[in-house]
Every structure is written in C-alpha cells, then in structure tokens.
Amino acid sequence: MYQPMLYLHWKQIKLVLIPFVIGSFGLPLLTIQGLGTNGGTTVVEPMTALLSAQSWLTMYPLLAAAVGITLALSAWNWDHQLDHVYSLSLPISRRQYAMMKMGAGAALALLPVAALWMGSLVAASVVTLPAGLHAYPNQLALRFLLGVMISYATAFAFAAGTIRTTVIVLSAVLLYFLGGAAAQSYLAVFIPFFQHHDLVGNTFNVLLTTGPFAVFTGSWVLIDV
Amino acid sequence: MNRAIEIHGLGWRAGRSFALKNVELSVPMGSIYGFLGPNGSGKTTTIRLFMGMMKPDHGHIRVLGMDVPRDMARILARVGYVPERPHVYPALTVAEQMRYHASFFRNWDEGWAREMMDRLELDPDRKISRMSKGETGKLLMLLALSQRPDMLVLDEPTDGLDPVVRRDVLTALLDYVGETGATVFISSHLVHELERICDWVGVLDRGEIVAELPMNQFKNGIKRIKVAGAPMIPVDPPFTILSRQTANGNGTETWVVRGWQDPMRQYFDGVGMNLRDIVDLDLEEGFVELLRSSRPHTSHRS
Amino acid sequence: MVAFGALAVAAPAAGQQTEQDLVRRLDGLVPQWEAAQAANANLRERLAREVGRRNGAVDTIRVGPLTMLVRPGRDAVARDVVGTVWRRDFTGWVDRSPALERTTFFFDWSADRKRFDDPDGLVRVIQGSSHDSRKTVEAAVRDAVGDVLQWDLTHSGLADWPDWRVYIASPTPRARLYREMVLSSSTAVRSCIAGDLPECVSATVLKVDAYPLDDWYSPTERLALGSAPYSPWHTTESNAPGCFRNDVTACDAALRTLLSPRDYLLARPRPSSMRGSLLWFALQEGGAHAWSHLLAGPGGGLQNTLESDRAAEIISYVAGEPLDVVITKWRRWVAEDRPVVDAGFGRILGVTLVWIVLLSALAMRSKRCRLG
Numbered sequence: 001m002y003q004p005m006l007y008l009h010w011k012q013i014k015l016v017l018i019p020f021v022i023g024s025f026g027l028p029l030l031t032i033q034g035l036g037t038n039g040g041t042t043v044v045e046p047m048t049a050l051l052s053a054q055s056w057l058t059m060y061p062l063l064a065a066a067v068g069i070t071l072a073l074s075a076w077n078w079d080h081q082l083d084h085v086y087s088l089s090l091p092i093s094r095r096q097y098a099m100m101k102m103g104a105g106a107a108l109a110l111l112p113v114a115a116l117w118m119g120s121l122v123a124a125s126v127v128t129l130p131a132g133l134h135a136y137p138n139q140l141a142l143r144f145l146l147g148v149m150i151s152y153a154t155a156f157a158f159a160a161g162t163i164r165t166t167v168i169v170l171s172a173v174l175l176y177f178l179g180g181a182a183a184q185s186y187l188a189v190f191i192p193f194f195q196h197h198d199l200v201g202n203t204f205n206v207l208l209t210t211g212p213f214a215v216f217t218g219s220w221v222l223i224d225v
Numbered sequence: 226m227n228r229a230i231e232i233h234g235l236g237w238r239a240g241r242s243f244a245l246k247n248v249e250l251s252v253p254m255g256s257i258y259g260f261l262g263p264n265g266s267g268k269t270t271t272i273r274l275f276m277g278m279m280k281p282d283h284g285h286i287r288v289l290g291m292d293v294p295r296d297m298a299r300i301l302a303r304v305g306y307v308p309e310r311p312h313v314y315p316a317l318t319v320a321e322q323m324r325y326h327a328s329f330f331r332n333w334d335e336g337w338a339r340e341m342m343d344r345l346e347l348d349p350d351r352k353i354s355r356m357s358k359g360e361t362g363k364l365l366m367l368l369a370l371s372q373r374p375d376m377l378v379l380d381e382p383t384d385g386l387d388p389v390v391r392r393d394v395l396t397a398l399l400d401y402v403g404e405t406g407a408t409v410f411i412s413s414h415l416v417h418e419l420e421r422i423c424d425w426v427g428v429l430d431r432g433e434i435v436a437e438l439p440m441n442q443f444k445n446g447i448k449r450i451k452v453a454g455a456p457m458i459p460v461d462p463p464f465t466i467l468s469r470q471t472a473n474g475n476g477t478e479t480w481v482v483r484g485w486q487d488p489m490r491q492y493f494d495g496v497g498m499n500l501r502d503i504v505d506l507d508l509e510e511g512f513v514e515l516l517r518s519s520r521p522h523t524s525h526r527s
Numbered sequence: 528m529v530a531f532g533a534l535a536v537a538a539p540a541a542g543q544q545t546e547q548d549l550v551r552r553l554d555g556l557v558p559q560w561e562a563a564q565a566a567n568a569n570l571r572e573r574l575a576r577e578v579g580r581r582n583g584a585v586d587t588i589r590v591g592p593l594t595m596l597v598r599p600g601r602d603a604v605a606r607d608v609v610g611t612v613w614r615r616d617f618t619g620w621v622d623r624s625p626a627l628e629r630t631t632f633f634f635d636w637s638a639d640r641k642r643f644d645d646p647d648g649l650v651r652v653i654q655g656s657s658h659d660s661r662k663t664v665e666a667a668v669r670d671a672v673g674d675v676l677q678w679d680l681t682h683s684g685l686a687d688w689p690d691w692r693v694y695i696a697s698p699t700p701r702a703r704l705y706r707e708m709v710l711s712s713s714t715a716v717r718s719c720i721a722g723d724l725p726e727c728v729s730a731t732v733l734k735v736d737a738y739p740l741d742d743w744y745s746p747t748e749r750l751a752l753g754s755a756p757y758s759p760w761h762t763t764e765s766n767a768p769g770c771f772r773n774d775v776t777a778c779d780a781a782l783r784t785l786l787s788p789r790d791y792l793l794a795r796p797r798p799s800s801m802r803g804s805l806l807w808f809a810l811q812e813g814g815a816h817a818w819s820h821l822l823a824g825p826g827g828g829l830q831n832t833l834e835s836d837r838a839a840e841i842i843s844y845v846a847g848e849p850l851d852v853v854i855t856k857w858r859r860w861v862a863e864d865r866p867v868v869d870a871g872f873g874r875i876l877g878v879t880l881v882w883i884v885l886l887s888a889l890a891m892r893s894k895r896c897r898l899g
Contacts, residue, residue, distance in 0.1 A: 001328045001329055003328070004324055004325040004328040005325075007321070007325075008314060008317070008325055011316055011317065011321070012314075012316060045712065045747075045748070045751075046709055046710050046711075046717065047710040047711075047712060050710060078314050078315075078316075082312045082313075082314075083312075084278075085278065085308050085310075085312040086308075086312035086313060086314070088276070088277070088278045089276065089278075089301060089304075089306040089308070089312070090301065090329045091298050091299070091300075091301035091302035091329055091330065092298055092301075092329060093297075093298050094893050095891045095892075095893070097893075098890050098891050098893045099887075099891055102887060102890055102891075131717060131721055132709035132710075132717055132720065132721065133709070134868075136868050136869070139868055139869045139872070142869075142872075142876075143869075143872070146875070146876065146879045149879070149883055150879050150882060150883055150886075153882070153883045153886035153887055153890070154886055156886070156887075156890050157886040157887070157889040157890040160889075160890040160891075160892075160893040161889075161890075161892075161893065196656075196658050197658075209878075210878050211878075211882070212879070212882040212886065214875050214878045214879060215875050215878075215879045218869075218871070218872065218875055219868060219869075221868060224866070224868045225705065225706050225709045225710065225865070225866055
C-alpha cells in the first residue's frame, strides 16, 4: 500500500518537486559564487566572503518551508478535490491512511534535502575559503531537513483536518496575538500586573525558542568562522 | 434471513433544508436491491452514511453483519463502491489506478481485471483525466468488481452513460453477480433500468423510505383500476389507494392502488361498487404514483 | 608617587632651590596632603550617606572595599548579591582601587523601587525591580563596579585610548571576539588569531614605532580601506585617486599624506575590543595585585605609555609574565571558545522532533466521517 501511495504522491508532485530538487542542489553553489574555487584565482577577504554567503541565508529556510508546505498540501490535494470519497472507500483505517500518506510525503521530502546536502558537499569541496572560515555542509543539511519536516508536519496536520478545524485554529492563534496584545495594553492601564508581564510577547518568545518553528530562528549558514 | 445492510432509525440533518428521517432499510443478502428516489431525495446521503463517510445524528447501521463505523475497514474490504461522481485520481493512467487500487484489496483478481479491461476496451496507458465519462464509468465498475467484493454499492452507476456503455457496465455487473451471488445495492432514478435487474426495491422520497418490498410485489401490486359507484370514503379496502381520479363525469373513477391481488375483485361486489377494468402499470408509472401519493400536499381526488 | 604628584604642583615655585631641598619640603607636605584627602573622602561619604538617608537608605554595609547604602531590612540581600559578584568577578585581580574606596553605592532590589534623588551625583545607584532576575541584578552590580574601576584610569594614558579601558569588568565574550578577529579587515589581526605571535603584537598595537600600515594591512586591504566610503582618511577620488585606480603605491602615498603618523590609531586594526580583552586577560593573569600594578605601572604609572612601545611593557608587568607568554596564552584562550556554528542545535533538534511527533499525531486524528 505504501509504495503505490508513494508513487501516487510522486506522480502528483514531480513537476514541482524536480525544480525544488534542482534549486536545493544549486543554492549552495550559488552561495559560494564569486568566492573562488580550487581552479580559480579569486580569494576574497573573510568578511566579504561571509557577507556574500550570508546574502543567500534567507533562501534556505524559505526553501525548506516552501518544500515542506508544498509537499503537505499536495499530499491531500487530490483527496480534497475528490471530497475524500475514494480514500474513504478504501479498506484501511483513517489513521493508517494518514500515516502512510504522511510517510510518502516525508520520503519525497528527502529528495530536496539530499540534493541540498549534495550541493553543499560539492560547494564545500570546490570552494577556496579565506583562512578562518569553514564550510558546514552537514549542519546546514540537517537544519534544512528539520526545516522541511516541521513545515511539512505543520501543513500536513492542517491539511489532514477539515477547513473548519484550520479556520478555528488559525483564528484562535490570530485572536490570541492580535486581540491579546490589544487587550493587554488596555488592561495595563488598570491592572499593574499587565504593566510588568507581557503575556503575549512572552508567548511569542516561547514559541520562537521552543515552538515548532524554533529551527528557523537559528543560523542557516553554509560558511562561517 | 441474513441481511447485507440493516439500517434502523437513521437520522441525519443538513441545516433546515434537508433531513433523513428515521430511515429503516433492510437489504437481503444476495439480492439486487434497487434504491429508487427522485433527485435530492437523500439516496447518496444514505449511501455515504452506511459507507461510514458521514456520521449519523442517530440510528444504527450494520453492513455485512458488522457495525458502522466501528468495523468500517473490514466492511470496505468486502464492498465494491462506485460513487455518484468519478472519484479516481485524474493524473493516473488506467493501469496505475488499477495498481493503486489493487494494493488495498487482498482479494483483487488481477487476471480478471485484465480480462475485464480488454472486454470493456479500456486502454491501460490512458490517463484518467483524458477519458470520456463512459470510459471512466467502465473503469469504476472494473475497479469495484475486480476486488471480488461480497457486496457492491453502486450510486447512480450508469447516470449519463450512453446506451452502449450502460449495457456493457450492467452486463459486467450481472455476470459478476451471476458468478458470485454477491449482493448489489444500486441507487438510481432511472426506474426502467432497475426494473430489469433488481429483485428488491426501496423507495426514498424527501428523506423518508416510502416503500421497501420485493420487486415482483412492487410491479404486480400497483394497478390502475376503473370503478363505478365509488363512495366518498371506501369501506376498508384490502389494498392501498394511491390516487383517485374522476373520469369524464360519468360516475366512474380511476384509482391507482398498491398491494393488489386478483382475489380482491370480490371486495367491490361486497361494497356495491362495480370494477370495470384493471390495467398493469410498469415500474416507472408505479414509482411516480407512489411518490405522488406519499407527498402530503398531493390531492387524491382531482 | 605622592611626591611625584606634588612635584608637578609645586614646580613653578621651586625654580631657585636645589632639587634635594625641594623634595625634602614636599615630603614634609605629604602628611597634610594625606589628611586633606582623608577629610575629603570622609566628607564625601557623609554627604553620600545623607543623600541615601533622604532616599530611604538608612543602613550602610561594606562588602570588600565597597560601601553600600541599603534600605532597612535589605542588607542581607545586598551582602549576598554584591558579595557574590565581588568574590566571583573582582577579588582575583583587584586588590585596591582608589575609585572604589571613594565611591558610595546604593543597592536597591525591591518591588517598590523609587527614583533615587541625587542631583550632585554623589551616590552610584544599582537598582533592580522585583521583575528582574538575580542574574540581571548581578550583571548590574558587575557593570557598576567595573565602571567605577575605570575612574582609576581617568588620569592615566589609558583614558585617551578607550580600546584599552572598555569592558574591564565584562570583556567581550571570547566567541564574539574570535569571530570579529577572523573577520577583521586586517591581515595582522587574522594572522594573530591564526597563531602568528608577532602579528598579534602588531595587531594589538602593543609596539608602534612608525606608521605601520604595511604591517597591519595587505596591499589589497589598503586599497579597500582607501576607497571605502567611510575610511578614516576621508579619501575621495580627488585626494586619493590611486586607491580608486588600484594603484597600491599611489594609494599608500596618499594615505600617508592624509593621515599623519601621530594619528595612526584612527586606522588601527579592528576589532578594538581585542585590546580590552588582552588587558582584561593580563589582569587575570596578574592575580591579586594586578590592578595595583596597572595603576602603578613600570616606571611610575601609565601616563602617556600606551601610545608608545611602553604598552607591551605594561601588559607584561600587569600579567607578571613575558609578553610572548601573555599573548600566546591570550590567543589560545580566545581561540578555545571558537564559535560553534550549531550551538544550541541539540535543543532545537529535540524541540523540533517533539513538535513533528506532536503534529503527526494530530494529523493521525483525521476523521473518517468527514463528509457532509
């Protein structure tokens, strides 16, 4: 069952996934562009090299998020279009079906991750870095893997539910942060507790450090000291 | 008698516009059960409820002796389902869809499936999104039959198909049933089609079951009779009067009755009425009269 | 030292006397001068206490050389917090500090914190609210003490060269310094962190004989500095065309003309924090009397030393070790804390995996009865 499901997802996503794979392989090579390769002559100053590499820095988490979200939405896309009638007529528990579907998408997610890893290894092996700088292909690939997987898992969880559930959850989050911030600043006028305790801000910080997207707050660098 | 589908007190409501009200349904094992009803009567909803795709507000459902939705996975392993609208993945080819489908069904008969594919003239390399409605219909039937189910649930399977395809699909179905004795639950508003193949019939109208009986009783039991000297309120008729119509002002009335049997002729002599004529109705006419009679605002006398 | 200071004051009047007489007379003034100093300190402390009293601080405590005013009932907390900081961050290298001795602190870590009214700035205030963590308050104490310590250097040569003074109490974290040194625009600094000791001496400006642009920067770097929009030379295409035409010789010549040798420190290699770090390290190496050694300095003090080749001598004196040893140890100490690119990644990995499992579990809750 898993293999056909994997094939089904592949068939559905391949036109989008292949550019992602190419992009994932190419991004590390673009990152080292202009830094000088083993055969080349240009060796720039460390700071210049680092700034050049860091100009691509935001692309990595964005790419990871795009890959994860695209895979998750595509996993359920056809089922949503067909009102889930076909999937619900299959002799398999919904949990098992969702699990296999998730597994298929996760397996496909490994393609761009592997491509990025390969691209990073190639980039690290061909570039001549100024003294003091190092390439971190493995760390970057691992971070990318986590970024893809957490985006995938989040979007998959939403897509697996109904639109109603998604709307409720997103509205609740939005209400907490927007409504909560407004309510807090209003209450702070009357209740000293709220002058000293930024509940909404603290929640946001906790989410950033221990929330699902903590991996996106770290340093996504191929090249660093 | 063993029942393939048993539904008791099933209720489901969608807002104010539509509701299934205490549906009672009993499909005998091995029967070909025609589920009749006009568009919007709740046929597809009923099917989705006993296929475990929707949650009823109340009532109990058992399919093939197992509880819905608790045993749904085991039930679906023995049920071939052809839904109202094509539900297969459009980007797959016929062969890919067959492979995908086969992977879920332990009883999948690959040889039979290939034979069917040839017989139904389906191209294995053809993409489903490029197939005509008829070809898709044939594929759906192929998928449902090749899993060798104990029961087939067909929701308007021939709706919109041309006569040739319809014949092919129904022939394949009947061949399978003839070979395996599987139960078939077939929903349709094409009454004449069911007339030929069904041995049981259930009629749903506005979310309520208005009749459920063997096909021969349904067909033979509905008659149009002409009577003279009928009183305003007939005394204890042994049949059900579905409609009354005064003809030409000459004192005779045309009645459509249900549950007719020949010995009932004597009833008219006993109440002073004169039975002039008895006309057989086909299923469609009977169906129409049945629906007309079941609706609260339809006048019985015009 | 006292005599030396007094000499400076009395110099105009000593024109026709012999040097010996002058020294003898001045030495005779020392007790009076010391008494005046003590009276001044005493008066200052009494005034500070008065200010403290007006602000609700009635108790005075002493933690090491620190004099602390505290509110009633808060002395235990103050002793605990300030004592911890003093023992941990200062006792190892500060033996005596005139600036600390003449300073009165006010310590207040409480819920009902009020504004401290001190128009004459007699009291050094360390305040924390009840929402501040102990770590935050300890950092405030450390910064306040470190800041006062710097006053000891006010009349020294160090005052003019903030590179050496800053962060006496809290040096730049090693990992950050390492990063800044590796990314420095100066070849000398990069070579230093890579382990080249002579380059370290050059990069930290410990020995400066001339205008060492060639030591500090490679030709490419000099061109880059010369053509940078905010170069210390204020170069333009008209006043330093060589720098913009990639002509190193012409560029060098222009740079030497635009910046006099005396102003070379404007072009000194960065990061400047490495010099502060080196001084802090030397103080730690020097142990209990390091601060006194720094203030006294070889040959009588720091005056006008760190802009000449005496800086190397002072660092060595403060650390109590030969310069090469101090520099080697310092470089190794900085390099030991090379920034880890995936620092904290283990925690992120754990957090992310937990969330992936959690979200997957949520996805598995997808309902069968989902139509209608």
